[in-house]
Amino acid sequence: MSILARAVLALALVMTGAAAWAQSEYRLRAGDTLNVEVLEDPTLNRDVVVLPDGRFSFPLAGSVPAAGRTVDQVRASVTDALAGNFATAPTVFIGVRPAPPTPRAPAAPMAAQTISIYVMGEVQSGGAIEVKPGTTFLQALAQAGGVTPFAATRRIQLRRTDPRTMVQNVYPINYRAIMDGAQLPREIRLMDGDVILVPERRLFE
Template sequence: MLYLKRILSGIVLILAATAALAQQEYRVRPGDTLAIEVLEDATLNRTAIVLPDGRFSFPFAGTIPAAGRTVGEIQSAVTQAIASNFAVSPNVFVSVQPGAVSPYAGPATEGIDVFFLGEVNTPGLVQVASGTTFLQALAQSGGLTRFAATKRIQLRRTDPQTNVQKVYQIDYKSLSRGAVLAKDIRLLDGDVILVPERRLFE
């Protein structure tokens, strides 16, 4: 029995080491979720989604390139970017969860990638069919949380030719009532939908 326990313990250690090695070698891609912890300041701990341009945002650091980098490289980049805000170099820990299709999404056919951020029930990458509108994609992402600012939703679209980003304001409350369904925007590949948290009396 003791021998069997030792074998099982050995297998667990091997699996843990293999998983850690895979994390170290994995190259981050748009749609992945990064879990970032700063030992010296827990208020900075958060998750961040890698956007279609390959970057993510972090306090005190602005936007940091992530696509194509390993976890270790991103960890070093975050540490360097925020170091000036600490008396000594902070201890930063980064892990990655590869992007996955939302469980609400349909079958993976020819389609486009859309990114939902903020107050939605399933933030992250959602794959939808070409021609899908904002309301349809929102339903596939699980809908809004009760904290969503429904009148201040943004659709951010980057022109792949010029790299210029346009921001469209979406009034979900009006759309959901059917008053202006003609304004239900058809989404394009790489669109980012940002749903902010509502203010106190909003």
């Protein structure tokens, strides 16, 4: 035998031994397919699947526990269960075809890094603005550069559309009173899609 042939044979033996060791250490789980062969009675030979309850059924052996056990442990259980049907203990071979891996659940969507709000009317820098979640009305107004001298500061509106009903709600805000020291009953934190409308001041307003 050539040196190359010997090397190939040695590699094959090593790989076979590694595969056998891996199978002997493998712990069976639901969904695995087992190829069970009984040397003394080939009519019993068949593929069986480990059911969700961790067991499988085999003729003359009944229900055999498998999940969490090694192939050798299951082989011993099948051999013991079949022994009463043969003059001597049968010779049982079991091969395993592991179930495909369970698909991983999709990762939870990351929280939005920014939300879009819209500032319109008498502000220094209107239009769409990207702000961080939790940004307040006053912070957003400051980000828009504040109001112009022509702003009707007593009649600023926050318009918010309910995403479920698509009904728009209008919340009046007296910015002048806030500037004069009034306290808001609660902090107004903006939501994605909110519109801040700063109307123009009327004559003598």
